[in-house]
Amino acid sequence: MAGACSFCSRPEDQVGNLIAGEHASICTECLELCSELVVDGETDDEAAEPATAACSFCNRARDRVRALIAGPGVQICDECVRRCLDGLAERGD
Numbered sequence: 001m002a003g004a005c006s007f008c009s010r011p012e013d014q015v016g017n018l019i020a021g022e023h024a025s026i027c028t029e030c031l032e033l034c035s036e037l038v039v040d041g042e043t044d045d046e047a048a049e050p051a052t053a054a055c056s057f058c059n060r061a062r063d064r065v066r067a068l069i070a071g072p073g074v075q076i077c078d079e080c081v082r083r084c085l086d087g088l089a090e091r092g093d
Contacts, residue, residue: 005030006056007071019084021057024074031084034069038078055080 004011006024015027026034053062053070055077062068065077 006074007034007076009072017088019087021055021076021080022059024056024071024076026057026076026084028088030071031081031088034076034081035085037069038067038081057084 003018004025005015005018005027007026007030010027012018015029017028018025019028019031053068053075054060055065055068056074057076057080060077060079062075065079067078068075069077069081
């Protein structure tokens, strides 16, 4: 599903790294913003739509994650944010 960030719509050639999930992709800039929201506790779970909403990366339901950050038609959970950041750190990005 790579090609453009599902959160900001910028194409792959305009972002540093693009991480592809099961149903969405996220650029490093959006990932960092999501990370800040999780750390600051500023996630708005109500913005993640109905209780049936799920992470677009791991498909875990909203009630199975600590936080779910909503983008335009996509969501990412706090665990996927952490895993993506860990993966980038391991690669040295």
